[in-house]
Amino acid sequence: MDNIIIQVMKFFCAGKSKNFASIFCLLIGVSEPIVAQTYRYDLDPEHTTVSFFVDHLGYAKVIGFFHEVSGSYSFNEETGELSEILITVETDSVFTNHRRRDSHLRSEDFLNSRRYPLMTFSEVTAKIISEKTYEITGTLQLLGESKPLTLTAVWNKSGPYPFGDNNYVMGVSAHGSFRRSQFGMDYSVDNDWVGDMVDFMIEFEALRR
Numbered sequence: 001m002d003n004i005i006i007q008v009m010k011f012f013c014a015g016k017s018k019n020f021a022s023i024f025c026l027l028i029g030v031s032e033p034i035v036a037q038t039y040r041y042d043l044d045p046e047h048t049t050v051s052f053f054v055d056h057l058g059y060a061k062v063i064g065f066f067h068e069v070s071g072s073y074s075f076n077e078e079t080g081e082l083s084e085i086l087i088t089v090e091t092d093s094v095f096t097n098h099r100r101r102d103s104h105l106r107s108e109d110f111l112n113s114r115r116y117p118l119m120t121f122s123e124v125t126a127k128i129i130s131e132k133t134y135e136i137t138g139t140l141q142l143l144g145e146s147k148p149l150t151l152t153a154v155w156n157k158s159g160p161y162p163f164g165d166n167n168y169v170m171g172v173s174a175h176g177s178f179r180r181s182q183f184g185m186d187y188s189v190d191n192d193w194v195g196d197m198v199d200f201m202i203e204f205e206a207l208r209r
Contacts, residue, residue, distance in 0.1 A: 036078035040209045041170055043071040043087070047205035050089055055195030064096035064105070073123070073206070075170065077158060082134060085123035087202070091116060109187040110180075116143050121151075132156075136174070145183045151176040151202075168208040175201045 051065040071087035092113035094105050106113040123138040132155040140149040153174035161169045177199045181189050188194040 036076050038074050038076040038081065040072060040074055040084075041206035042209065043069065044169070044205045044207055045070065049203045050087075050200065051203075052198055052200040054198055057193055061195075062096055062101075064094060066090065067093035067095055069093075069204075071204075080128055082126040082136070083123065085121070085126070085136065085138065087121045089119040091119050110185055112143060121149060140178060140183075142183045143185060147178070147182050149176060149178055153202075170206045170208065171204070172206065173201070173203055175199070 045068075048069050048071075049065055050069050051063065053061040053063055056062045066089045068090035069087065071085070073085040074083045075081070091111040092106050094102055094111060094113075096102055096105065105111055108115075111119075118141075120141045121138055122141075123136055125138075126134050126136045129135045129152075134153045134155070136151040136153055138149055138151070139146050151174045153172055156171040156173060158170040159168070161167045177197055179196050180198050181196050189196045
């Protein structure tokens with residue numbers, strides 16, 4: 001009989017009459033169920049970096065990054081569920097600390113920024129492969145082509161930010177690689193002057209809405 005009463009109490013406490021139910025549950029000592037919440041996060045442009053590494057003539061790798069990056073995603077901190085990722089890069093914001101090279105990268109030989117001003121990554125699936133590490137499978141859209149791309153991402157930290165408006169912030173480090181020739185970016189691939197493989201890293205802090 002006692003078990004039946006307890007089950008009825010728990011059912012009532014989970015009901016829709018939240019104000020009265022909360023008081024009732026506190027009085028009888030039954031806790032309300034905690035519902036895991038999914039929040040939307042926006043990349044903080046001041047603390048987001050997309051960098052890349054490409055081999056040059058076999059001597060060393062050219063390192064560059066993009067000035068203009070935006071993005072958002074949904075995340076449930078209780079369950080670890082990650083979804084609805086969209087990252088957008090403005091291709092004409094490329095920077096390698098060399099003016100002539102940057103102009104060449106914006107040209108039709110490489111990013112063709114005038115015709116294709118945006119490069120995007122959108123997530124299809126995200127799964128946890130170890131503690132705080134995710135394998136994110138998605139689609140990279142570049143030069144009018146869409147190809148599958150897999151990222152490995154590490155959830156570094158989440159918590160109230162110690163500066164400014166005390167926003168709740170999540171920090172992530174991610175990396176991946178792809179062959180630029182898959183997107184029709186063939187310049188100097190055959191003679192190995194410029195590497196085909198592009199390795200990249202994404203470091204960002206994201207603000208919870």
